[in-house]
Amino acid sequence: MAIEVTVKSANIITSLGFTTSENAQALLAGKTGIMLSSDAKLAPTPFYASLVNTRHLSERFSQIADPGKYTRFEQLAICSVNDALLNADIDIADRKTIFILSTTKGNIDLLESGSTGNSLFLWDTARVLRKHFRLYNEPLVISDACISGIQAITTAVRLLKAGSFDTCIINGTDIISEFVLSGFNSFKSLSSGPCRPFDLSRDGLSLGEGSGTLILSTLKGDMAEDSVAAGDGFSTNDANHISGPSRTGEGLLLAIKRALRDFPLSIGYISAHGTATPYNDEMESIAINRAGLQNIPVNSFKGYWGHTLGAAGVIESVMSIWSLQNGVLFGTLGFKEPGVSMPLNIITTSQKKDIRSCLKIASGFGGCNAAITFFRK
Amino acid sequence: MNDQLVISGFCTLRQHRVVHNGKLLFEDPGSNTVEFLTAAYNHFRISYPKFHKMDQLAKLGFLTTEILLKDTDINSRYKADRIGIILANSSSSLESDRNHQKTIASRDNYFPSPSVFVYTLPNVVIGEICIKNKINGEGNFFVMERFDPLFFANYLPQLFNNDIVDCSITGWTEVNGNDYESVIFLIEKKKHTDGGIANFTVSEIESVYIRK
Numbered sequence: 212m213a214i215e216v217t218v219k220s221a222n223i224i225t226s227l228g229f230t231t232s233e234n235a236q237a238l239l240a241g242k243t244g245i246m247l248s249s250d251a252k253l254a255p256t257p258f259y260a261s262l263v264n265t266r267h268l269s270e271r272f273s274q275i276a277d278p279g280k281y282t283r284f285e286q287l288a289i290c291s292v293n294d295a296l297l298n299a300d301i302d303i304a305d306r307k308t309i310f311i312l313s314t315t316k317g318n319i320d321l322l323e324s325g326s327t328g329n330s331l332f333l334w335d336t337a338r339v340l341r342k343h344f345r346l347y348n349e350p351l352v353i354s355d356a357c358i359s360g361i362q363a364i365t366t367a368v369r370l371l372k373a374g375s376f377d378t379c380i381i382n383g384t385d386i387i388s389e390f391v392l393s394g395f396n397s398f399k400s401l402s403s404g405p406c407r408p409f410d411l412s413r414d415g416l417s418l419g420e421g422s423g424t425l426i427l428s429t430l431k432g433d434m435a436e437d438s439v440a441a442g443d444g445f446s447t448n449d450a451n452h453i454s455g456p457s458r459t460g461e462g463l464l465l466a467i468k469r470a471l472r473d474f475p476l477s478i479g480y481i482s483a484h485g486t487a488t489p490y491n492d493e494m495e496s497i498a499i500n501r502a503g504l505q506n507i508p509v510n511s512f513k514g515y516w517g518h519t520l521g522a523a524g525v526i527e528s529v530m531s532i533w534s535l536q537n538g539v540l541f542g543t544l545g546f547k548e549p550g551v552s553m554p555l556n557i558i559t560t561s562q563k564k565d566i567r568s569c570l571k572i573a574s575g576f577g578g579c580n581a582a583i584t585f586f587r588k
Numbered sequence: 589m590n591d592q593l594v595i596s597g598f599c600t601l602r603q604h605r606v607v608h609n610g611k612l613l614f615e616d617p618g619s620n621t622v623e624f625l626t627a628a629y630n631h632f633r634i635s636y637p638k639f640h641k642m643d644q645l646a647k648l649g650f651l652t653t654e655i656l657l658k659d660t661d662i663n664s665r666y667k668a669d670r671i672g673i674i675l676a677n678s679s680s681s682l683e684s685d686r687n688h689q690k691t692i693a694s695r696d697n698y699f700p701s702p703s704v705f706v707y708t709l710p711n712v713v714i715g716e717i718c719i720k721n722k723i724n725g726e727g728n729f730f731v732m733e734r735f736d737p738l739f740f741a742n743y744l745p746q747l748f749n750n751d752i753v754d755c756s757i758t759g760w761t762e763v764n765g766n767d768y769e770s771v772i773f774l775i776e777k778k779k780h781t782d783g784g785i786a787n788f789t790v791s792e793i794e795s796v797y798i799r800k
Binding site: 255315316317319322323331332333334335349351352353354355356362366369370372373375389390393394395396397398443445446447448449450451452453454461462465575576577578579 | 668669673678679680682685686688689691692693695698700701702705706708709710711712713714715716718719721722723724725726727728729730731732733739742743746747750752
């Protein structure tokens with residue numbers, strides 16, 4: 212009998228809320244967290260981004276620990292993991308529990324202040340979380356650009372299926388900093404307003420920050436708790452360009468094919484990367500068509516909370532799992548008129564729909580692509 | 589029955605030396621990181637103009653892999669999508685992070701550049717190796733305080749046993765200021781090799797890693 216990896220609990224924190232259900236309510240109301248900000252500490256000129264309110268974060272965090280002793284990144288990650296743990300009957304300190312941190316830049320905002328301590332090292336950041344939660348094992352840290360979150364979930368599923376661990380806590384976190392804003396700006400990849408995934412007039416991505424936590428386990432719980440399982444994930448490389456997606460979608464297509472290779476169900480819903488850059492969305496439309504999935508309902512969450520980078524794969528997987536559990540598919544905020552060359556069944560408005568399975572995909576710098584499935588049992 | 593994995597080749601770049609399968613191939617005492625990488629590139633007569641655009645981490649990983657893969661014929665022996673690249677280091681892309689930070693340190697002299705920023709992600713080194721060697725398989729970049737043979741010994745067999753890779757370029761590639769260290773292994777199933785250099789076990793990975 213094959214080992215099944217089920218979802219025990221989850222949380223997401225974005226500009227739209229500190230719990231998954233707060234976020235879901237905001238999405239159903241069609242709200243976006245992408246706002247014009249004129250924080251001179253982050254950029255010389257006003258910019259659109261989805262930012263978590265720092266005062267609200269500190270208030271939340273002060274119920275858990277002293278905000279003065281943790282960085283903004285750590286506060287976000289700890290708040291998210293803490294909330295997910297409230298709803299999960301697991302022993303976090305158990306020797307069969309592993310923690311995986313997914314991030315692109317960790318505490319990169321400290322680089323500006325000339326920090327020379329260990330806080331800039333991602334393994335040290337993970338160790339701060341280990342100490343806070345009294346984890347038995349040294350956490351793993353995965354940094355694979357924009358596919359980091361899916362890679363962390365994929366790695367968790369592999370470790371759990373191999374029996375190395377019983378339970379895995381996956382956290383994906385990234386914060387907005389001048390470092391990241393200036394970099395994406397130099398690429399001229401930022402949108403002039405809130406991003407518009409797959410739309411004809413899309414002109415770039417909106418950056419966002421947040422944290423997502425997914426707790427997976429092979430331990431049996433009650434039926435309701437075990438209602439969604441994670442399938443196998445895969446990653447591929449385009450071997451084409453380090454900062455632009457392949458024009459043929461070959462790498463993403465390969466990742467999708469592999470993720471569906473042993474998957475027994477047909478896919479009911481696709482959670483796309485949908486960054487709203489002209490090239491990414493075009494490439495995804497080609498890959499989805501080449502995989503024969505062009506009629507499957509597809510959305511992008513980026514219009515709600517922007518591109519949360521190393522957190523995106525976790526945050527968007529959590530929201531997709533919520534869709535499976537609650538029978539609701541979310542509309543693609545910002546999308547009005549099809550703007551990719553291949554036909555897609557884009558979900559325009561949020562709607563009730565009973566679905567059993569979901570495909571989550573992403574692509575990122577370095578030419579990487581990833582795909583993973585989730586299904587309702 | 590799971591296949592036994594072996595280290596069929598390894599290449600080490602550290603402390604001004606290039607060692608391939610235990611043999612010292614090149615030495616450039618007194619050089620700093622940039623000088624050493626350039627000297628090694630010239631010494632091995634590698635002709636790849638893109639090399640000069642790479643950051644130090646990508647140059648280090650790229651050079652190590654070029655020397656490691658020479659004459660291994662992996663492209664004809666394995667399908668491109670069945671070759672994986674699993675790398676790790678301690679500092680992620682810190683060297684390029686510092687370089688990008690310099691470009692935004694002053695509002696009067698603000699010059700962030702995409703050619704610097706793109707290297708502020710550690711997995712880009714995997715992308716560079718994939719482009720050069722036309723590799724499409726599984727790629728993953730882990731960050732850990734120091735090289736951990738136990739992690740690799742536990743993680744890699746799963747990729748082979750679950751039919752994800754048939755061959756993997758795996759190891760450590762780290763740059764932080766004038767400290768650099770790259771130790772990259774070619775991992776294959778024993779039955780596909782002439783026995784390999786060492787078994788892919790914790791103790792043998794450790795002993796190959798520390799070999800001077």
